Structures are given as C-alpha cells and as structure tokens.
Amino acid sequence: MSDNVGSIVKDGLWDQNVVFAQLLAMCPTMAVTTSGTNGLGMGLATTAVLVVSNVLVSLIRHTVSSQVRIPVFVVLIATLVTVVDMAMNAWLHDLYKVLGLFIALIVVNCAILGRAEAFAVKSGVVASAVDGLAMGLGFTGALTAIGLIREFLGSGTLFAQASNLLGPSFAFLEMKLPGYGGALLMILPPGGFAVLGFLLAGKRAMENRRAARATVVASPAPA
Amino acid sequence: MNIEAVREKIGYQPLLLGVFALLASGALAWASSATGDAIAAAEAKDLRDSLSEVLPQGMADNDFLKDTVDLDRGGKTVTIYRARQGGTVMAALFKVAERGYAGDIQVLMAVDADGRTLGVRVLKHSETPGLGDKIEVRKDNWVLGFDGKSLADPGPEKWAVKKDSGVFDQFAGATITPRAVVKAVKGGLEFYAAHRAEILGGKS
Numbered sequence: 001m002s003d004n005v006g007s008i009v010k011d012g013l014w015d016q017n018v019v020f021a022q023l024l025a026m027c028p029t030m031a032v033t034t035s036g037t038n039g040l041g042m043g044l045a046t047t048a049v050l051v052v053s054n055v056l057v058s059l060i061r062h063t064v065s066s067q068v069r070i071p072v073f074v075v076l077i078a079t080l081v082t083v084v085d086m087a088m089n090a091w092l093h094d095l096y097k098v099l100g101l102f103i104a105l106i107v108v109n110c111a112i113l114g115r116a117e118a119f120a121v122k123s124g125v126v127a128s129a130v131d132g133l134a135m136g137l138g139f140t141g142a143l144t145a146i147g148l149i150r151e152f153l154g155s156g157t158l159f160a161q162a163s164n165l166l167g168p169s170f171a172f173l174e175m176k177l178p179g180y181g182g183a184l185l186m187i188l189p190p191g192g193f194a195v196l197g198f199l200l201a202g203k204r205a206m207e208n209r210r211a212a213r214a215t216v217v218a219s220p221a222p223a
Numbered sequence: 224m225n226i227e228a229v230r231e232k233i234g235y236q237p238l239l240l241g242v243f244a245l246l247a248s249g250a251l252a253w254a255s256s257a258t259g260d261a262i263a264a265a266e267a268k269d270l271r272d273s274l275s276e277v278l279p280q281g282m283a284d285n286d287f288l289k290d291t292v293d294l295d296r297g298g299k300t301v302t303i304y305r306a307r308q309g310g311t312v313m314a315a316l317f318k319v320a321e322r323g324y325a326g327d328i329q330v331l332m333a334v335d336a337d338g339r340t341l342g343v344r345v346l347k348h349s350e351t352p353g354l355g356d357k358i359e360v361r362k363d364n365w366v367l368g369f370d371g372k373s374l375a376d377p378g379p380e381k382w383a384v385k386k387d388s389g390v391f392d393q394f395a396g397a398t399i400t401p402r403a404v405v406k407a408v409k410g411g412l413e414f415y416a417a418h419r420a421e422i423l424g425g426k427s
Contacts, residue, residue, distance in 0.1 A: 034353045064239065065230040072243050079247040083254040090261035093269075155353055161362070184396045187353040 005130055012134025018111045019142035020203050025111040029143060030192040036159045039147030042102040043140025049084060049106050050115060053077050054132035057120040073116045081107045149195050154186035274304060274316050277333040277342030282306050282313050294418055303422055312423045314341055321407035324399040325349045330407045334415045336423060343369040343408055355400035374412050382409040
C-alpha cells in the first residue's frame with residue numbers, strides 16, 4: 001500500500017480489484033450483473049459514493065479513535081448514500097428512475113467500508129480520492145464484463161437498454177444476436193457464479209503465465 | 224494535550240459517536256427538507272406522465288389530476304382520476320396491485336365508461352431482470368395486449384395466461400409475473416364494474 005498514484009491505480013484496476021482479487025461486494029455483483037447496462041450503472045454509482053466516502057474518512061482519520069471507527073464509518077457511509085439517493089431523486093429524476101434501485105443497494109456494498117478500513121483511514125486525502133476512483137472503476141469494469149458475458153449468453157444481446165442509462169446517443173452500443181433464444185441459466189444466479197469463476201480462473205492463469213515468464217527472463221541463460 | 228492522548232480516553236469515544244450521530248441526523252434532516260419539494264414535484268410529474276400514457280390522446284379536456292374520487296377496496300383507499308369531456312366522464316384511471324414473483328406489482332390502468340380497458344402500464348415491480356421485466360412497456364409490448372379488452376371480451380374464464388388456458392401470453396421462464404398482471408387487470412375491471420355508478424355519477 002503506497003502513496004504512489006500509479007500503483008494505487010494499478011491496485012484498484014487489476015492487482016487488488018474489488019471483485020476479481022478481493023472477492024468483496026459479491027451481493028451487488030451477483031444481483032445486478034444480468035446485463036452490461038446494469039453492471040455499468042451500478043459500477044458508476046458505486047464509484048461516486050466510494051470517492052466521496054474515501055475523502056471524508058481520510059479527512060476525519062485523526063479525530064476518530066480506533067475503537068469506535070467502525071460505527072462512525074457505517075453512520076458516515078449510510079448518511080452519504082441516503083443524501084445522494086434523495087438528491088438524485090430530486091434533481092436528476094430521470095437518471096434516478098434508472099439507477100434508483102442501485103443507489104439503495106450501495107449501502108450493503110462492503111467494498112465501501114472495506115476501502116475506508118484498508119486505505120482511507122491510513123492515507124492522505126488525495127491518495128484516498130485516487131484509490132476510491134481506481135477501485136470504483138475496477139469494480140465498474142468487473143461488473144460490466146460479467147454483465148456483458150451473462151447478457152450475451154443468457155439473452156443474446158449486448159448493452160440492451162443502454163440508451164435508458166446513458167442517453168439516446170449511446171443507442172449504437174445496443175446489439176442483438178438474431179435467432180438466439182438465450183440460455184436462461186446464465187441470467188439466473190448460478191450463471192453469475194459460473195461466469196465469475198471462469199473469469200477468476202482466467203485472471204489467475206494470466207498472472208501465472210506472466211510470473212513464469214518473469215522468472216525465465218530473470219534467471220541467467222545456460223551457457 | 225495532543226489529540227493522540229485525548230483519543231484514547233474512555234469519555235472521548237461516546238462523545239465522538241454522539242457528535243457523529245448528531246451530524247448525520249442534521250445532514251439527513253437538511254437533505255430531506257431541501258429535496259422534499261423537488262421530489263414531490265418530480266413524482267407529481269411522473270404521475271401526470273404515466274396517466275397521460277394510459278389515456279388515449281384527446282380523451283380529456285379537464286385536469287384529471289384534480290378530478291378524483293376516493294373509493295374503498297378491501298380496506299385500502301383507491302384514488303380514481305376521472306377524465307372528462309364536456310363534463311361527461313369518459314374514462315377512469317386508477318392503480319391496482321397484485322403480488323408477483325418478488326413483491327407487489329403496481330399497475331396503472333385506464334377504463335372507459337363502458338368498462339373496456341383503454342391502457343395498462345406497470346408502474347413499479349421487482350421482478351427478475353431479463354425474465355419478468357417484459358411487463359414494462361419499454362422492454363416488451365406485451366402489456367399493450369390488454370388494450371380494448373373487457374370482462375365480456377374475452378369471457379371471465381379466458382382472463383388468464385395461455386398456460387392456464389386463457390388468451391394472454393406468458394414469457395419463457397416467467398409465468399408467475401404475467402399471471403399476476405392479468406389478475407390485477409381483471410380485478411381492476413371488476414372493481415370498476417362494482418363501482419361504476421359512483422365513478423361516473425359524482426361531480427367533482
């Protein structure tokens with residue numbers, strides 16, 4: 001855990017990815033990744049909350065004594081999510097109608113508290129903001145990837161209803177595979193676990209191969 | 224005394240918790256009062272939009288949001304919005320709810336004076352995304368199949384999904400959801416038939 005921006009970003013996006021490395025936030029991951037659009041929406045909403053909560057926790061880290069830090073953080077995050085929920089309902093009502101369900105789900109996302117505990121409470125404000133952003137984007141990427149795979153195998157579409165989330169100009173993202181009924185299993189929870197399992201295995205295999213190549217290069221070539 | 228020493232004192236911790244609880248309640252109270260009006264306005268606009276969606280264009284020349292009658296249905300109050308033309312009630316709009324696969328499905332429907340369905344929309348549901356959510360009009364036009372149906376057409380025993388030998392389609396992988404919507408709409412029509420005189424008669 002360093003304050004180096006590059007390594008914080010790399011941690012968040014890949015090495016310590018919330019879903020693929022820390023295996024945190026399984027509840028929202030399994031619940032909303034039935035389509036790429038849902039995954040993207042949940043990821044972006046979580047990113048926003050994660051950045052703000054990391055900054056706030058970092059700001060108060062010297063004031064809070066370690067014995068009561070967990071309840072303080074829980075109150076802080078719950079308040080934050082509720083305020084965001086109400087503000088979006090009031091002033092971004094159209095977006096809220098699409099994302100509303102996800103906002104409330106963020107409260108149960110243990111990744112938020114996890115980052116407060118593991119990073120923000122020990123780090124400066126800027127580093128915490130960067131960490132929140134990187135972790136959030138890593139989470140968004142993971143959710144979108146799982147969502148796209150499940151959506152493609154399960155209903156034969158990609159980014160269905162993306163224009164509801166991002167506006168009509170993004171309608172070009174929406175694709176449909178003609179004449180494919182879809183494998184229902186992939187939309188249901190078991191499909192989520194299966195896709196996550198394969199992606200985890202893939203990531204592990206990739207890292208093993210990279211590590212093996214690194215050792216080969218490091219050891220001196222036989223004479 | 225520096226902050227590290229104070230922080231470890233037993234009295235500091237409840238005080239800190241108290242202060243944070245107070246700050247949090249303050250923030251929530253402020254946010255609630257600051258957003259209350261805007262949320263109410265946005266919800267009223269939503270209601271107007273969805274009411275206009277189930278009601279065919281040009282059906283009403285009055286402000287039907289204000290022309291309401293409250294009726295009792297099984298212990299719950301149902302608000303009925305009346306669309307008039309030249310003073311005559313042309314259609315009644317109201318919400319019905321039925322338990323779906325996961326929680327209540329809220330349905331808004333418009334019925335004309337003769338008891339024929341003008342339009343049906345699902346307002347709120349928590350059905351499985353990708354399976355049961357085809358009842359939303361922006362995902363599937365299934366719900367348009369209710370337009371023009373009445374208790375006489377199709378007959379009472381045909382008010383069911385095809386699996387139950389009715390006339391309405393079900394979705395692959397989801398039967399409970401459309402079954403609930405069919406039941407809700409049928410219940411709404413029966414409710415209208417039972418209270419037709421009150422709905423059509425009363426002046427606002």
